[in-house]
Amino acid sequence: MKKNTILRDAALILVLLLVAGTLYFAFSANKEEGACAVVLKEGEEIGRYPLNKDGVFSLNGGSNTLVIENGYAWLSEASCPDKICVHMGKIHLNGQLIVCLPNALIVTVEGGDDGGVDIFS
């Protein structure tokens, strides 16, 4: 009986691992180089910055600062106390995210219309 329990546990964990793998290939495995950093505030797009133009941008009335350099985008400053978004690192692949929950701000990377991703795909 004890042995059966362990087998069932293992089966459940295996199924969940397969779910994680499937979700990964469905949502996260995009390795395409992005063209634009897109800033979303509560689901609305409030800004779009090409990754091939370096610059420093103030977002959302100054609550966060977006830096674009050498094809990478990251947040260098945030008004919130925990600064999680600042520590989330640099993004450059399609679908990658930086999230600032306190300011309800999301920065993501897209192929973009002016990035010419359609030329390659």
Add this chain to the structure above:
Amino acid sequence: MRTKKVAVMGLAVTLAMILSFVESQVPAFVAVPGVKMGLANIAVVFVLYKLGWREAALISLLRVFLVSLLFGNFASLFYSLAGAVLSLAGMIALKKTGLFSEIAVSVSGGVLHNVGQIAMACLLLQTDVLRYYLPFLVLSGILAGIVIGLLAGVLIKRIRLEA
């Protein structure tokens, strides 16, 4: 047994709060938000096996409200609540089947907690781009759930409340 039960539940909710606090002091170590051990779930799984599902639900929800009140904010209450409710539902259902050990029960709790939080984040931020994190959070929920399940299993075996 009644007085003892009240005392045990008081201890369990205190323990869950302390474990939540300790965990909140450890800085996030990965680039995916929401990845954590879920130490407080040790107390919830323990109570689920020792006292029952109503008691476990009470401990979990009390912990969420008290921790958000003391150390969190209004937004963190929504995220915690979504995670806790989904996680409790899954753990209680899985335990009721009687087919699995506390490890699988805890794993289902860990995974569903993370799914609940992501769902709440998608709702509050009104976007589905956050699904990018879902596979990482399912994986981290599995790993954390195994560890928490092992720990809770030891406690369930070693601590006897009947005496």
